[in-house]
Amino acid sequence: MGFQTARAKKNRSNNSDDIAPDPLHTVNTLSIVIHCFKAMFTCTKDREACLITFIYLWLTQSLENIKSADDIPSLTRVTGSETCDAHRLRIIHVDGKSWVEYAQCYSTPQGVFWQWQPLPIILNNFFYHYVQTLSTTAVTPLLSAQQRQQLWILISKPWKTPKEYAQYGRLRKDVFFRYFTIMAQRCPYLSTTAKSIVLPEHVLHHFSAKAYQKENSNQIRYKIFRAHNQYLERLDTASKQYGINLSINNAHHKIALLFDANLTLPSYLNKKGQIDAFERRKNANNQGYQYIQLPSIEIGSRRALPLDQLRLFFDAIDEHVKGCIPLQDWTINQLITTTYQLAFQFLILTGVRPTHALSLEKCRCYGIKQAIHSDKGRYRVIYLCNYLQESIHYYLSIQKGLLTQLNIKTTSPYLWFLLDKDNQAQVLNAKIMRQFMQQHWPHRYLLNAIKKQPYSKWKALLREQFSTPPAWHHDNIVPTILYFFTYDLIQYGGVKAATLSVSSLSKYTNIYTILSNHPLTYIQACDHDGLMQWATTLYESIDSEGDRWLIYNFLRFLPQLSVTEHFDITQFSSPFFL
Structure with a gap:
């Protein structure tokens, strides 16, 4: 087995419903990190700057890439009118509420683009109270060379577990570094396109998967924001349930805890399905300023079909069979059309490739709830959702009644099939499906x-x-x-x-x-x-x-x-x- 094949197999395994890191062990490890910061940095100002940088690197999955002090980036704060670029932070004010955003890298075939990404809810207060003190007029690096060296020592040295933290267990340091990577890999709600943005390339289990999907940066921004919130909420719940100490003693900026979920979201973060990015521009005659929405960028393939087109396609098929519920009104042509309809529903609801399966074999379908099918020489399990189960049961009842009524005696190893001019079973294939599609x-x-x-x-x-x-x-x-x-x-x-x-x-x-x-x-x-x-x-x-x-x-x-x-x-x- 070659290196690429072995790595792809390992990544597929990591993306197949594996267990997420234990939230109690994770938040306890985070508490140990804060304890280490307090022990190493006696100067509050240095501790704050380094802790902000460490949490940023943890969130952006960059900790495992730090091999020396020179690899540690120094964050800078910019205004809302400046362009997004690597390791930049900004504060955006909407509806009287302030939110911190950081730069997220979008790698596309056209080049690398940087897009603003809002911080997760429970980290916003922690970042805001420190970032607001940074200057935007004289942009200077957040960390000095000495501070980067101190932070590198903390990242690279072993973290000893104090006695008061030993009772809850902890993660290995490398697993803690990869917490957001592991969660994103195993998250069933994060789309493939979003994963291609938020995950390092070497952990993507299917490099060509995004060639079949397309989303814009506003949709991806929303999904990353929602996913990060979910990953951190489970840690916040565990810390409250077990009384894990996440105090940072940051009296200088009037903030006591690292996590703070008691925030009201500004309107642009409440929009369902997408989060827009904005640029601050001055009004005419320098009378105040306003936020102008920035255009989104498309990520993925142009081969991806918009949902509206899919809806119209299925609506067109449904027109052929609508109104034919009474059995006596059904004909062979309508049964064949319903067969196509069920085959397309099967493809869209299971993700099975049309070159591998267009129907289910009777001997490999179990209670119309799950089945196995051959894909590239391997049998794979597919689970049938409730809607598809109902469609299959409805189709089989119509098929049985009509074949009995017309005295057609034909058999097939498949649940649904076509009938040729001699009323014999005909297996569906991709060519026949394409010809049917072209009728529309x-x-x-x-x-x-x-x-x-x-x-x-x-x-x-x-x-x-x-x-x-x-x-x-x-x-x-x-x-x-x-x-x-x-x-x-x-x-x-x-x-x-x-x-x-x-x-x-x-x-x-x-x-x-x-x-x-x-x-x-x-x-x-x-x-x-x-x-x-x-x-x-x-x-x-x-x-x-x-x-x-x-x-x-x-x-x-x-x-x-x-x-x-x-x-x-x-x-x-x-x-x-x-």
Whole structure:
């Protein structure tokens, strides 16, 4: 076994529901650290500066990387108007409440970015009372060379356990250093994208996992803030339950304990799902200042699908089976559509790869609660959530009743399966699933048909295989409009070129990812005001000039269709000169 394989195996083990460090042992070790600081630093000012730095390094998982005094960073305080950079702290004032933020590193393929990250709740008071005394006009390092040397001695030397601390047990020093790393690794609520930011690269168990997900920095900031609060709250609970002494005797700054959970959050930290970052800017004529929201950055892959598109996809599938609850109304086609629906639910709710399993084997499914499936030559356990269990039970009841009613005698080793033209069981595979998906965006059939054919055969291919256009779905006619738009581009070309390459056709028609969020009903399209309102909402929702240009070309095609012939393109201006 190679080094990379062995390390990946170890990291997978650490990410598989392993036990988190005992909170009592952890908080007792933290109390021993504070005791060591009191014994080593007789000067209160030096102790405060070094303790602040130590807690910062512990929170940011940097302690295990300190190999000498020169590796210890010196924190600096900056104003709310300065940019975020490594080892910077700032205090932000919102709603009459103050909060300390530190710099969090975001490593992306485009480079390294630093983003402000709010401190956990129970550490904010401790940091605030000290950071507010630091100057922002004359930015000087927090630690001198002598203080860094003293802190290095404390980090590197053994920590002896005083008798009064021995009764509760403690962690090994290296495990204590990695407390936040271990908690993040084993946290089921921290997304893979957030883990790729907060965890060191060498402990990530799946380097390519973030290529399948995408989040912005505001969402990641919220998840890191929530996770850090959870990791520290369990320590605070243990310290109160067992009376662990976390007193820092910091009378100079009117703070007695390291942890303080009795704080009221400012409004920007109460926003569910995301935490925005701000920059302080002066108002006109230097009359005070205000906080301006900073743009977020995207982390992850562009292949990740927005949740709204997933919802629309599942809603479209549900339209095929909705209203067919009475058994006598069901047909084979509706059962097949329900089979697809269940297969997609299975994929999205279990995370199983479609190249490995699209249904459950009867002999390896146990009470419709859990099952095992083969993945890269290994059998892996999957647990079925309550919603999926109910869907499977409902499907099996419909399947059994319909097959009995139609006297279809077929067997399959799988719970759900398709039926071919001879009413024989047909196993689902990834190709069949992709073909079903393309029915909801029929223009993709056109692109797939021509992409491996020379241009000279395109028009003949359109006549032979696509002489019958797709039906209009009255609840959303956008996919059909895009089909005609794509057909027109293949046959007649674009504005400047009579022939478009496959890559250009894909560029012009990839707007379906944008159009997915803007359905258009048939009734709305027939109404001039309703159609114009839909187009205006669609156009104004786009920030990128490139995407606006593509949507503009699509809108310019609408008057060529009878259902949208009343569309007025003159109400829109092209973002580029023609």
